[in-house]
Amino acid sequence: MSTDVTSDANGKPESSASGTVTSTEAAPPQAPAVKATVSQAPVSGKMSRESVTVIVTLLVATFVVILNETIMNVALQRLMTDLQVSASTVQWLATGFMLTMAVVIPTTGFILQRMSTRGAFMLAMGLFSGGTLLAALAPGFLVLLLARIVQAGGTAIMLPLLMTTILTLVPMSKRGAVMGNVSIAISVAPAMGPTVSGIILDHFSWRFMFVFVLPVALAAFAIGAKYLTNVGEREKTTLDVPSVILTVPAFGGLVYGLSQIGGAEAGVVPVIALVVGVLCLALFVFRQLKLQKSDSPLLDLRAFKFRMFTVSTLLMVVAMMALFGGVILLPLYLQNTLHLQPLETGLALLPGGLAMGLLGPVIGRIFDKVGPLPLTVTGSVLMVLTLWQFSRLDEASSLGWVIALHVTLSLGLALLFTPAFTTGLNPLPPHLYSHGSAIISTAQQVAGAAGTALLVSIYAVVSASSGLVAGMQAAFLAATVIAVAAVVLGAMMRKTEGAGGHGGH
Secondary structure: OOHHHHOOOOOOOOOOOOOOOOOOOOOOOOOOOOOOOOOOOOOOOOOOHHHHHHHHHHHHHHHHHHHHHHOOHHHHHHHHHHHOOOHHHHOHHHHHHHHHHHHHHHHHHHHHHHOOHHHHHHHHHHHHHHHHHHHHHOOOHHHHHHHHHHHHHHHHHHHHHHHHHHHHHOOHHHHHHHHHHHHHHHHHHHHHHHHHHHHHHHHOOOOHHHHHHHHHHHHHHHHHHHHOOOOOOOOOOOOOHHHHHHHHHHHHHHHHHHHHOOOOOOOOHHHHHHHHHHHHHHHHHHHHHHHHHHOOOOOOHHHHHOHHHHHHHHHHHHHHHHHHHHHHHHHHHHHHOOOOOHHHHHHHHHHHHHHHHHHHHHHHHHHHHHOOHHHHHHHHHHHHHHHHHHOOOOOOOOHHHHHHHHHHHHHHHHHHHHHHHHHHHOOOOHHHHHHHHHHHHHHHHHHHHHHHHHHHHHHHHHHHHHOHHHHHHHHHHHHHHHHHHHHHHHHOOOOOOOOOOOOOO
């Protein structure tokens, strides 16, 4: 991991909102709180050893749980044979994981406010490690599905926990560099997943995908149990049970409907799920707005009062739609048109994922100096141009050109993600840190499902009438049109307090 986390945090959360926003968003009177046990950094500007330990431990754990999210994609064919289940059944291992994430993430704002840093970490890694062990030992499909759901519960807590902790420990002027490290987890890990599983499946049983992850997860759990200290403050918030119940049909219905509607045997069920999801989401939003009056919402939507948070979240949504669609479409093209094997496909896509993640810390440092605008405009333009070039690929295209385009697309996305995360979360006051992180993570899940559904549907419809290449070209052309919205949103990005490296002014 990059040593950027040793930047000059002063240990105290920045509490001022962006000066460009006029709202009554001052933090409400705090209930009796549990004080942070991370010692504050000295005025000289070096983060304390405890703070570095907290962030590095969370980064490693986040990398492991996100690696696990994509590690099964290559294994589904093997699992169909070994567990004697159909393609539509085995797909639930991915769909069930995504659904659980979509339902749990909206509750993480409450979880992170109510629990200590250490408690939330132990819960997340305990669930993840337990689910991984259960998956390795699963005697059949149903137990494996249950194990994936337990894993997803832990995964859903980790990324909002990491982002909230960074917001609490790192001053605004250095957040870009530290958030850049997060891109190592959210970009390199999913890119490595198919490659790692391809190598494992070439030599071992599918169970070794979980045997491989388990020791790392247990080591992170043990390190966290021994060294992790609490940051920020806990608040005496109450859990609104009706809101929790509504998250299941609202976010679960949206993600399930979107993920299934592009399938060949979709039928009417995904459409019903989408309608129920939209209605329940409207009820969920209405209830949160009502609960905000008593400062007890499950997901505090007042974060949207901050203009840059709203713009950044929309930019993330567009980028995730393009990214997830590309992640699905490119392997289809490489395997069906260029006739690559699964392991060769994973290796072809690896340079792009590595480029996106490893450039993250560098882009974060540049962001701290120049702010978001030059990065987001450049990144969104690169994304549009590369997606357009993808729409021109055919049977005669060379693998080297495809890899070069994928690396360029990854660079464009890297230029978007760190500025969007940091600019969006910077202006929030401390009591909205965990809610802002949860909102962005939820939006990513829904956008990923929506992008996949839309582009796979276009691919399937056009392929049926005009062939696979025409289907792939039409889907990438649609992704190009979507990405144009990112250029507009990228041009709207402005420095939030501290983004220009002036310590908040």
